[in-house]
Amino acid sequence: MTENEQRDARHNARMARKKAVIDDRIAHAQAERGVLLVNTGNGKGKSSAGFGLVARALGHGLQVGVVQFIKGRADTGEEAFFRNQPGVRWHVMGDGFTWDTQDRARDVARAQAAWALAREMLQDPGIGLVVLDELNIALKHHYLEVDAVLADLRARPLRQHVVVTGRGAPAALLDAADTVTDMTPVKHAFAAGVKAMPGMEW
Amino acid sequence: MTENEQRDARHNARMARKKAVIDDRIAHAQAERGVLLVNTGNGKGKSSAGFGLVARALGHGLQVGVVQFIKGRADTGEEAFFRNQPGVRWHVMGDGFTWDTQDRARDVARAQAAWALAREMLQDPGIGLVVLDELNIALKHHYLEVDAVLADLRARPLRQHVVVTGRGAPAALLDAADTVTDMTPVKHAFAAGVKAMPGMEW
Numbered sequence: 060m061t062e063n064e065q066r067d068a069r070h071n072a073r074m075a076r077k078k079a080v081i082d083d084r085i086a087h088a089q090a091e092r093g094v095l096l097v098n099t100g101n102g103k104g105k106s107s108a109g110f111g112l113v114a115r116a117l118g119h120g121l122q123v124g125v126v127q128f129i130k131g132r133a134d135t136g137e138e139a140f141f142r143n144q145p146g147v148r149w150h151v152m153g154d155g156f157t158w159d160t161q162d163r164a165r166d167v168a169r170a171q172a173a174w175a176l177a178r179e180m181l182q183d184p185g186i187g188l189v190v191l192d193e194l195n196i197a198l199k200h201h202y203l204e205v206d207a208v209l210a211d212l213r214a215r216p217l218r219q220h221v222v223v224t225g226r227g228a229p230a231a232l233l234d235a236a237d238t239v240t241d242m243t244p245v246k247h248a249f250a251a252g253v254k255a256m257p258g259m260e261w
Numbered sequence: 262m263t264e265n266e267q268r269d270a271r272h273n274a275r276m277a278r279k280k281a282v283i284d285d286r287i288a289h290a291q292a293e294r295g296v297l298l299v300n301t302g303n304g305k306g307k308s309s310a311g312f313g314l315v316a317r318a319l320g321h322g323l324q325v326g327v328v329q330f331i332k333g334r335a336d337t338g339e340e341a342f343f344r345n346q347p348g349v350r351w352h353v354m355g356d357g358f359t360w361d362t363q364d365r366a367r368d369v370a371r372a373q374a375a376w377a378l379a380r381e382m383l384q385d386p387g388i389g390l391v392v393l394d395e396l397n398i399a400l401k402h403h404y405l406e407v408d409a410v411l412a413d414l415r416a417r418p419l420r421q422h423v424v425v426t427g428r429g430a431p432a433a434l435l436d437a438a439d440t441v442t443d444m445t446p447v448k449h450a451f452a453a454g455v456k457a458m459p460g461m462e463w
Contacts, residue, residue, distance in 0.1 A: 071363040094450045094461045102442040104300055104310035111309030114316055116460035118338030136320030161273040188460055220461050237450035240304040245441035248296045252289060253439060258318035258390055259296045259422050
């Protein structure tokens with residue numbers, strides 16, 4: 060065999076072993092039910108990963124509900140794009156990050172109204188995916204109580220997926236989740252002086 | 262003041278200080294250019310965050326190109342959803358993870374053909390966002406050479422954003438990137454016996 064053929068043969072043998080391991084894992088993962096996914100951490104990608112799942116779910120013909128609990132601006136690309144897609148219900152809690160408004164009583168009232176809408180989605184077996192964007196921030200500021208939120212999440216339809224995003228997910232939510240990813244920042248363009256660019260940051 | 266009013270006042274003062282810090286940071290980040298974003302790590306959300314940015318970019322009227330370098334199955338929700346959206350070019354390198362095919366020579370040829378398409382996108386100033394999904398896997402297996410890839414990335418139009426996804430991003434790519442997130446797994450439904458569910462994992 061030439062050196063290249065040897066390399067290919069080693070690669071192919073390694074991949075055959077990998078296939079056996081993966082096939083075995085798949086054989087042991089057969090429960091079919093909705094997944095509670097939490098995207099937390101200080102890095103980029105928590106919300107955008109949720110919006111990617113919106114596209115993925117729509118591609119499988121699922122209905123999708125999105126509630127955005129905290130929002131920095133009124134003209135995001137994701138809202139402009141998804142709001143008019145068939146099969147999507149999109150609700151925004153209110154304008155402005157809480158540090159822009161400095162009005163806690165108003166924030167609490169808005170968060171609770173937004174949760175009432177989220178709860179409707181969590182009771183609707185026709186909705187296959189519910190995205191609760193930046194819910195963790197609302198929990199962190201105690202605009203909503205985590206126990207009430209968890210009770211509604213637990214009572215949802217068996218096959219409904221839920222994505223919760225935001226920094227600082229509370230421990231009780233992490234315990235209840237099926238899948239948790241910590242989006243860990245390695246570096247960010249913002250620190251290097253790049254403006255928040257449309258299509259990338261909003 | 263009541264206890265509640267005191268709590269609100271403390272919260273509001275804290276948020277006012279936070280606003281000053283954020284306003285100052287924004288004043289110092291004024292460069293307008295395309296961002297090279299890398300989503301790596303072993304956790305969930307690398308590709309889906311890329312697909313969320315596709316929606317975000319489309320919402321701002323940008324044209325988008327997607328090349329998927331490694332793909333597990335032919336019927337993903339993201340492809341079904343985005344392939345027919347106006348403004349999207351979507352290319353899939355070939356069917357099957359490499360551990361299913363065990364044919365390295367074929368994988369190399371396909372990766373290089375896929376890169377030729379990616380390079381066309383990276384030379385087109387009409388495309389505002391290019392997603393190179395699972396490119397890191399193709400680099401890791403040396404289907405493509407990282408230096409050639411970096412040269413094409415560096416030569417792209419000034420305002421074009423690029424997202425690269427996949428485990429094990431090479432160090433040279435991390436160095437070249439503006440923003441890097443490590444999607445760190447905390448837990449995964451698969452390990453708890455849940456099947457890969459449509460709308461969530463594919």
